[in-house]
Structure formats: C-alpha cells, structure tokens
Amino acid sequence: MDKKNNQDYLAAIQAAFSADVLAHEETFGILNVEISTAKIHDVIAWLQQEPSLSVNYLTNIAGIHYPEAAGREFAVVYQLHSWKNNVRLRIKGYLPKEDLHIATITNLFAGANWMERETYDFFGIIFDGHPDLRRILNMDDMDYFPMRKEYVLEDATREDKDDRFFGRNNNEL
Amino acid sequence: MSQDLKDALQNADPANIATINFGPTHPSTHGIFQNILKVDGEKIISSEQTVGYIHRAFEKLAERRPYNQITPITDRLNYCSSPINNIGWEMTVEKLIGVDIPKRVQYMRVIIMELARIADHLICNSVIGVDAGALTSFFYPFPEREKIYELYEELSGARLTTNVGRIGGFERDFNPLFHQKLKSFLKTFPKAFEEFDSMLARNRIFMDRTKGAGPISAERALSYSFSGPNLRAAGVDYDVRVMSPYSSYEDFDFIVPVGVNGDTYDRFMVRQEEIRQSLRIIEQAYNNLPEGDYKADLPDFYLPPKADVYNNMEALIYHFKIVMGETELPVGEVYHAVEGGNGELGYYLISDGGRTPYRLQFRRPCFIYYQAYPEMIKGMPISDAVLTLSSINVIAGELDA
Numbered sequence: 367m368d369k370k371n372n373q374d375y376l377a378a379i380q381a382a383f384s385a386d387v388l389a390h391e392e393t394f395g396i397l398n399v400e401i402s403t404a405k406i407h408d409v410i411a412w413l414q415q416e417p418s419l420s421v422n423y424l425t426n427i428a429g430i431h432y433p434e435a436a437g438r439e440f441a442v443v444y445q446l447h448s449w450k451n452n453v454r455l456r457i458k459g460y461l462p463k464e465d466l467h468i469a470t471i472t473n474l475f476a477g478a479n480w481m482e483r484e485t486y487d488f489f490g491i492i493f494d495g496h497p498d499l500r501r502i503l504n505m506d507d508m509d510y511f512p513m514r515k516e517y518v519l520e521d522a523t524r525e526d527k528d529d530r531f532f533g534r535n536n537n538e539l
Numbered sequence: 540m541s542q543d544l545k546d547a548l549q550n551a552d553p554a555n556i557a558t559i560n561f562g563p564t565h566p567s568t569h570g571i572f573q574n575i576l577k578v579d580g581e582k583i584i585s586s587e588q589t590v591g592y593i594h595r596a597f598e599k600l601a602e603r604r605p606y607n608q609i610t611p612i613t614d615r616l617n618y619c620s621s622p623i624n625n626i627g628w629e630m631t632v633e634k635l636i637g638v639d640i641p642k643r644v645q646y647m648r649v650i651i652m653e654l655a656r657i658a659d660h661l662i663c664n665s666v667i668g669v670d671a672g673a674l675t676s677f678f679y680p681f682p683e684r685e686k687i688y689e690l691y692e693e694l695s696g697a698r699l700t701t702n703v704g705r706i707g708g709f710e711r712d713f714n715p716l717f718h719q720k721l722k723s724f725l726k727t728f729p730k731a732f733e734e735f736d737s738m739l740a741r742n743r744i745f746m747d748r749t750k751g752a753g754p755i756s757a758e759r760a761l762s763y764s765f766s767g768p769n770l771r772a773a774g775v776d777y778d779v780r781v782m783s784p785y786s787s788y789e790d791f792d793f794i795v796p797v798g799v800n801g802d803t804y805d806r807f808m809v810r811q812e813e814i815r816q817s818l819r820i821i822e823q824a825y826n827n828l829p830e831g832d833y834k835a836d837l838p839d840f841y842l843p844p845k846a847d848v849y850n851n852m853e854a855l856i857y858h859f860k861i862v863m864g865e866t867e868l869p870v871g872e873v874y875h876a877v878e879g880g881n882g883e884l885g886y887y888l889i890s891d892g893g894r895t896p897y898r899l900q901f902r903r904p905c906f907i908y909y910q911a912y913p914e915m916i917k918g919m920p921i922s923d924a925v926l927t928l929s930s931i932n933v934i935a936g937e938l939d940a
Binding site for chain 1: 598940
C-alpha cells in the first residue's frame with residue numbers, strides 16, 4: 367500500500383482549503399500548517415473524514431503564549447496523527463489577546479474535552495461550544511491564567527535565574 | 540447500555556439516589572483524585588471527577604529550568620516507571636540538538652525502559668488483584684520488583700525517582716554488579732512471574748469479578764485518544780514502539796498483545812503478556828549488547844571528569860558552563876513520544892534558543908484517558924468502579940503533572 371507523506375498531506379490541505387492555509391513548514395519530520403482560526407474546526411473535521419488521509423487520532427492540544435507577537439499572542443496547536451499513513455501533523459491557529467475564542471473540537475474527538483479544559487485553565491483560551499469549560503488542574507477560584515508569560519515563578523528574586531541569562535530579554539512584560 | 544439498565548435509570552426514584560464521595564483519599568484510588576458518584580443502591584448513575592490535587596505546575600517550572608534540570612521533573616510524572624519518562628525527555632532534547640546516539644546506549648536504554656515497564660505493569664496488575672480481594676497475589680511479584688529497583692540503584696543511585704541517564708547517554712556504564720543482578724533477574728523472574736500469573740489469570744473468582752467490568756469499545760477508546768495497554772485491551776494494536784520506533788526498537792522481535800472487550804480482565808491480560816514480551820526484549824538487547832561507549836560524544840552536555848576540573852582551567856570553565864546551562868541550543872519545535880507504562884508519553888518542546896524551553900508540554904496518557912472513566916463505570920456497581928479504576932492504572936503524578 368502506498369503511504370502518503372507530509373507533502374501529500376500539505377497538497378491535499380492546500381487543495382481543499384487554499385485560502386485558509388496561512389503558512390506551513392516542516393520541523394523534525396512533522397508538518398506544521400497554520401490555518402485561519404475560524405476554519406480550524408472544519409479543517410480537522412475534514413482531515414478526519416477524508417478516507418485517503420484518515421487522521422484518526424488526536425495526540426494533544428497545546429496552548430502557547432507569545433506576548434511579543436502583536437495580534438497573534440496566543441497559539442493553539444493541535445497535534446494529530448494518521449495511523450493509516452503514519453503521518454503526524456500539527457494544525458496551528460493564532461489568536462489575538464483581545465479575542466481568545468476558537469471553536470471546540472469535542473464533537474470530533476471526545477478526548478479533546480479535558481485537553482481543551484487544560485488549555486483554558488493555563489492560558490484562558492475559550493473554546494466555543496465546549497460542553498463544560500471549567501478549570502481542571504487549578505482551583506476554580508483562581509483569577510488568572512498561570513501559564514501566560516507575565517506570571518513569573520516566585521523565585522524571581524534569584525538573580526542567577528534572571529531571564530537575561532536565559533538567552534532572551536523579556537523583562538519589560 | 541442494556542435495556543434493563545435504561546429502565547432502571549429511568550425508573551429510579553429520586554429519593555433513593557445517594558451522592559457519595561469516591562476519593563480524594565480512598566484506599567483504592569491509589570492516589571489523590573475525587574469522584575462524586577450518584578448511586579441508586581449499588582448502581583452508579585453518574586459520576587463527576589475532580590483532578591489536580593497534586594498539580595505541581597511542571598510545565599511552568601520547566602520554562603525556568605535548564606534542560607538537564609528538567610529530567611528530575613519527569614521522574615515525578617508516572618513514578619511507577621520513571622526511567623521511561625527520563626529517557627523519553629532525554630531523547631526529545633537529543634532530537635532537537637541532532638546527535639547520533641551510540642548503539643550501545645540505545646540498547647542500554649531499551650533494557651532500562653523495559654525493566655521499568657515490567658515494574659509498572661507488575662504494580663498495576665497486582666493491585667487489580669488487591670482490589671478484587673486477593674491480597675496475597677500482591678506480595679508474590681514484589682521480591683522481583685525489588686530486584687528491578689536494585690538494578691536502577693546500581694545504575695543511578697536512586698530507586699523511585701531515578702533521574703537515570705543524561706542528555707546523550709548514561710552517567711556511567713553498567714557496572715559488574717548490575718550485570719550480575721540483571722542475569723540473576725532474568726533467571727528468576729519468569730518462574731516467579733508465572734507463579735503470580737497462575738494465581739489470577741485463570742482464577743474463576745478473579746475472572747468472574749473482572750470480566751465485563753468497566754468495558755470500553757475500540758471506537759470510544761480511540762475517540763478518547765486512549766493509548767497503551769488500555770487501548771490495546773479494546774482491540775487496537777497501536778504501540779509507539781512499533782509505529783514510530785525509537786532507540787532501536789526495530790531491532791527486536793516482540794508482539795503487541797491485544798484484547799477483545801476492553802474490560803478489566805482484558806486490560807489485566809494485556810499487561811501480563813506485555814511483561815512477557817518486555818522480558819523477551821530485555822533478553823534480546825542484553826545478549827546482543829554492542830560494545831562501545833555509554834555516552835555520545837557531547838562535551839556541551841557532559842561534565843568533564845572531576846580530576847580534570849580540579850587541575851585544568853578549560854575543564855573548570857566547561858563544568859561551570861554546563862551547570863549554569865550556558866549551552867547553545869538550536870531554535871525549533873520537537874515532538875517526541877515514547878511508549879510509557881500507560882501509553883503514548885509525548886514531549887512537545889519549543890525552543891527559542893534560550894537555555895530553558897520556551898514551552899514544554901507533556902502529553903500525559905493518564906490525563907487523557909481518565910476522562911473516559913465516568914462513561915466506563917456508568918451503570919456498574921461501585922465495586923466494579925473500584926476495579927476499573929485500578930485496571931486503567933491512573934497514576935496521580937502523571938494525571939496532574
């Protein structure tokens with residue numbers, strides 16, 4: 367059986383959603399595709415249903431905070447896996463900090479439920495349509511989203527761990 | 540759901556429905572997490588989970604630690620098989636920096652990881668016995684598990700939170716005592732294990748108790764992103780070691796056992812068979828252990844020998860640089876997965892070139908499949924819920940991160 371590779375996947379996604387593929391690259395053998403945020407749900411649903419692609423497994427969902435990227439401060443990364451072709455791919459969507467809304471994929475993968483709750487808990491990203499979007503690992507009455515970069519760990523008085531020595535300078539946050 | 544059950548649930552008199560706590564501290568939760576059960580007599584109508592009691596913010600912590608200091612954090616994910624977590628993380632960093640790992644290191648890693656899998660599965664399966672009321676079977680495999688811990692001790696100095704290995708290999712080679720203990724383990728383990736197996740696997744009481752308890756279909760298990768023995772018990776033969784081999788797993792001959800019904804008995808049997816297969820892998824790896832160095836040539840991550848540090852300025856500088864995490868790292872995004880004790884344990888690492896990760900996410904199999912628990916126990920008696928919980932092997936450390 368001929369197995370499809372990353373290029374085939376990219377070509378198929380581009381053919382079906384040409385206007386919504388904003389960027390793509392391949393890192394360490396995994397295809398990364400940036401999709402316009404409003405379309406992510408549709409793209410994942412299509413990937414899942416398209417028999418030749420058969421992306422059947424949701425590996426995980428990750429949130430990322432890029433405080434310096436104006437207008438695209440938050441990223442939601444869906445890591446998907448097609449067992450038929452043994453291809454892993456990442457679908458990325460970027461959100462501006464003023465509007466942290468993205469459609470839920472709990473109707474496509476039951477396992478997305480807690481993954482989305484965790485992303486909400488850590489970053490405050492709101493998954494529209496999620497059946498039960500509450501905090502999961504932190505306390506319900508917590509009033510901030512701890513994985514955002516502006517919340518530094520409490521050892522900030524230790525100068526040896528100052529960010530200046532970590533190869534980046536984001537003290538102004 | 541059967542028709543009887545549907546009727547029973549529909550006809551349940553609200554006055555008879557009781558709300559009870561299963562956990563946070565309950566002898567059979569084996570960790571701290573809470574289930575609030577609504578029960579009609581013995582039947583569970585619904586349950587609601589609370590997790591996060593031992594959330595230690597590993598992902599946040601990791602953003603403030605040099606790469607070598609993250610290995611001890613990974614110990615505390617699934618602490619029943621910490622070497623798999625350690626080595627999985629080390630391989631993630633190796634993927635990022637693009638280093639060739641000597642064949643000997645890969646085989647040594649396979650031996651350690653499979654020992655860890657055996658220890659992990661032994662705990663889980665003997666605890667299923669305990670929760671079914673068979674306490675004796677818990678004590679039989681423990682001398683053997685103790686031997687595995689002694690092997691860790693020879694290699695790393697620690698037993699539970701092993702912090703084994705370094706980025707690029709191991710901190711030392713297998714010492715003569717390790718060889719001796721491993722050979723003795725390989726000799727005594729099969730007999731002791733089969734003795735343990737004979738107590739439960741075909742035991743009529745145990746089978747009656749576990750068959751049909753907490754089943755999940757292959758479709759639902761896939762939709763819930765199950766992985767590891769729990770998924771294989773439902774009949775899906777997905778194993779990261781086969782699907783995307785790492786650390787030379789492609790060199791070894793082993794089978795991936797699968798179940799049929801996805802119930803507690805199948806999960807037990809899948810784990811039992813995996814222990815046998817792990818033993819086969821260890822034997823193959825140990826008998827073909829290649830000659831060579833126990834570490835890759837990676838001066839940026841390996842501390843120079845102490846004798847040099849005290850007598851040689853260059854070595855002292857390197858020692859200091861490594862301890863302070865002043866190592867040049869490439870920018871990039873890596874995902875690396877290993878087959879952990881409970882399934883696909885993944886590390887999603889984003890490096891911006893700084894000395895700590897920009898973002899590190901752990902794909903923790905426990906966290907992902909535990910959400911299916913209410914669905915699995917609906918309509919079951921409480922005693923089956925207990926068995927189901929121990930057989931899906933939820934480890935609180937991995938659940939909460």
